[in-house]
Amino acid sequence: MIQKLKSWGIFKSILVLGIFGLILHSCSQQEYAERTDTQVNMLGYIENDPDQFSLFLEILKITGNDVFVGTYGTYTLFLPTNDAIDEYLTSRGASSIQDVSMEDLEDLVRLHLIEQKINTSSFTDGKIPTSTMYGEFLTTGAKNENGETKITVNKVARIIKANIEVGNGIIHVIDKVLPKATQTLAQMLDSREDLSLFNEAVVATGWNAPLNEPLTYDSDSVPSYLTVFAQTNTAFENAGINSLQDLKDRYSHTGNPMDPDDSLNLFVAYRILPGLKYVADLVTSPSHITKAPSEVIGVRVKKDTVLLNEETFNGQLERGIPLDREKSDVTATNGVLHIVKENFNVKVRFPTPVYFDVGDQPEIRQLPSIFRRPGNEVTFYPGELQNIRWGGGLYVKYVAHTAGSREAQAYWGDWLEIQRLRTGSSSWIEFDTPVIIKGQYKVWITYRTNGRASVAQAKFDGELLSRTVDFREYRNTELPPRVYESQGYKQSLAGDTWIYNSRFMGIVDVETTGRHVFRLEALTGAGGPSWIDVIEFRPVEMDQLWPKLGGDGELVYENEGEEPAEGE
Template sequence: MKNIFKLPNVFRFVCVTLFAVTVLFNCSEEKFKESTDETLNITEFLRANTERYSLFLQILDITDYASFMNTYGTYTLFLPTNEAVEAYMTDLGVSALENVPLEDLQELAKLHILEQKIETTTFTDGKIATPSMQGQFLITGAVNTSDGSSITVNKSAKISTSNIEVGNGIIHEIDQVLRVATKTIAETIESDPSLSLFTEAMKATGWYEVLDRPITYVDSVPSYLSVIAQSNAVFEEAGFNNLDDLKTRYSHLGDPMNPEDSLNLFVAYRISPGLNYLADLAVTPALITKAPLEVISIKLSADTLLINEETFAGIFEKGVEIDREASDETATNGVVHTVKENYFIKKRLPAPVYFDLADQPEFRQLSSVFRVPGMWAGLSDAELADVTWEGTPALNYVCQALGSSSRPGWHGDVLESVRFRDGFNNNIEFTTPVIIKGQYKVWISWRTNLRATNSVRAYFNDTPLARTFNMQEYVNTGEAERVLESQGYKRHISPTSGNYNCKLLGIINVETTGRHKFKLQSLAYAGGQSWFDVVEFRPVDMDQLYPKFEAGGDGLIYE
């Protein structure tokens, strides 16, 4: 060894290194890293923290869910502490989790698990978009106390520690066990003493039985219902103290069981098909009800949801506020809300509907690209609930933001079809927003492309409209607007763009208020993209030119 230090520095370094390596391999056991990620999965995390989570771990073990919660995946777990599970057992009157029926534990465990990683930064004041594995949705919100602000889950459980990263997802610690909703809508309403008069009205009209039915499925579509109930205090303020008062005011046929009786319609007008939580209502401009041909309008004003607040014929009609605190009550077959004032059916005149074809719910969920200048997203037929087509492309629709372009449409976007022609995409069918019954002129606007199809026919509920349109045709920018209108054309955006055209397709008679089908069929070859902007349904007695649409923006431009 002494001779080593007589060598030049470089040789000295080489010899020392070789010696160290030789010693290392001769004296140490070989070890290989078996994993590139040593982060614990959910079950491993619980086993490593039994002082806080042993009881929920026991629930996973009893239900045989511990193994799959330890596998690869992306989960969110709302994790009750031991104290929370102990309080749950005390409430049930059991001393051990083994005394809880297995099926109840299974449903309970699944309610706490979501098959998607969801951080608290994505929470909103309302329903989490992804349902739990149990099938019911969880509701988040905020509560302010003397100890500060907290996030709540299902209105009662507080998140004490959030966003705990684990190998297969994320964990939010909660201080209460979440409870599975076990009552139907009818039972949920009946169990609330403050809704006793509404319960009587449901029973008198036969709607109680409808709201007490379990979920059924037709073509995989569940029979969920949503109810907007009224408290006794709201009835009393409106002058109704008992069922006889309601019958005197509303039962004009004297037979509440008759679907045409006004009291029956009073209740039916508060029931809508579908699972509509407050978060869903906030983006639903009109809600179909069980009262035939009748809808309620929904308006979001700041953080308040208002029913039937509209301006008709220049007259402002004040809306009725939904009671947020008393709403979003999950039932086995739907959800229950309440309102702060009494309301009844409002007869509606035909109103314009401006249907931006690129405004689809699935595109809206892509917040990083939806209407962001220069961004776009392509979705397939199977990924869009309200758009279908025939043809071969796997990705055929593109929501393309054009806000930074010199050729923007309304809201700055268009809906693009890659090959809108026979053999590729034969036709495109959309489900419209709610249209109030009446007569309408139908206009369609598009961005001109000389390689797009030159002949398209439109259909409303499978009935062909009178005129076809040519997507290669440029708008006439020189003709006076009213003269152009008389020819069945107009310049629909402002400032006017020569790249967009708009044509009258015909007049339709909408016989029922609700959502309808609007289909476009290509009748010719296309060698390039087709870009669609807005379909307008304007009442026949309305000005057909104004309001126009703000190019690249969200506004309406009046004359």
């Protein structure tokens, strides 16, 4: 956060100096930013409607940010009305804007601005992928009031006028000032009466100390965010737990909850995840590392419900714990808080399939107008994707295919184009995988066939896999599926287009739960790119043909698209 504040101050200083220099340099009466259209910018829009926005305009002028929002750029502003700011002042016991500190006013402006143009069509029910200039993420959702659906921001403000195009971005008018996070996770738990028993467990196990630490950054600029799954007193009561002593009696096998090996300590640690993971982040991976050593929490989505630790193993459905989405995604100064609806304990994990959509990368997710938006693409060069590295200085292109096309049958309707994977300087590419639970897995790679691509070998954590993949090879549509599987191939996608093939690469022993490195090395030259869709890690005991992967990200099961019933 400190880094964000410093960057903001430096940027404003440079901006003002730059404008002054350009005015001196110009011999005409031309404006600083040559516009490509005749629209007013954000400042002009605010100035043109003083009845609604004069108070926010006053804040901009007091903080010196009127210059900033009046210059050319690409921004999103969540613009509070005068009524919203009046309510904000009343809540602070302030009679005027002058009664609020300069620091708080500057924070207010930064919290309402994003350095990217984001239309409501790019909103999801959860976190906006790009953080505000204050450094916090905003969340959006839908709320029905009197038969009318309104978009909410951070669960408190409603968008009353959306998608106002201005010369330097887009404006969404909101009816409340967005509150900034002021409590650590520990303080948040301590302040909520409905979480009092969970908080007692956190304190008894000593986990309140790390949950109370301010945000820091390591030598690689990785922030120390944490994510917590808390449960209410009601959830405990429904499980027959009414006091801290009940918790100790049930879970503390050593009698010392402070002991990291104590079961009650692990009970709490299992609910704490490293990193900042809103619901939108949780659902991108089937499992997430927890603070309980070698233990992960599984995440699955069924319709609109997010479930923890639900999976079908050996034909048995293990029902999951529902997340209370309405009460989750609560931002703290050092992380995010979620609420679960039921009690749960550390789950003994079995190997779980991982369907690694290689196009699902953090940098691409931050482009809501591109990521999984049909008919869009974007190119990246070495060093621009933190979880993918490649040789040769060539580019990697993310492609989201046009809806209804054959290519759109790819998993999630997208792929990565590797230009080019061939012998020589561009002979390799490697990926950091999602979390894989320790166990033994069969590895498959699904690709879009290109007759001018190359042949490659694969390595997992540096160990060579037993098979190679020929990206020029088409899928055989004549052989029965089980026969084709025995030869090391399959149809992995729910769509039946012949332009995709899936190749078995070998079996890997994953010794530790976590992220791993999958690497491809070219064995031949190539006259064209390689198109990679998904890399699958399926437990060796699992059916390797079902479920199949849908273009919309859904898993399609063998029996008329239904999942196995419990007990089958």
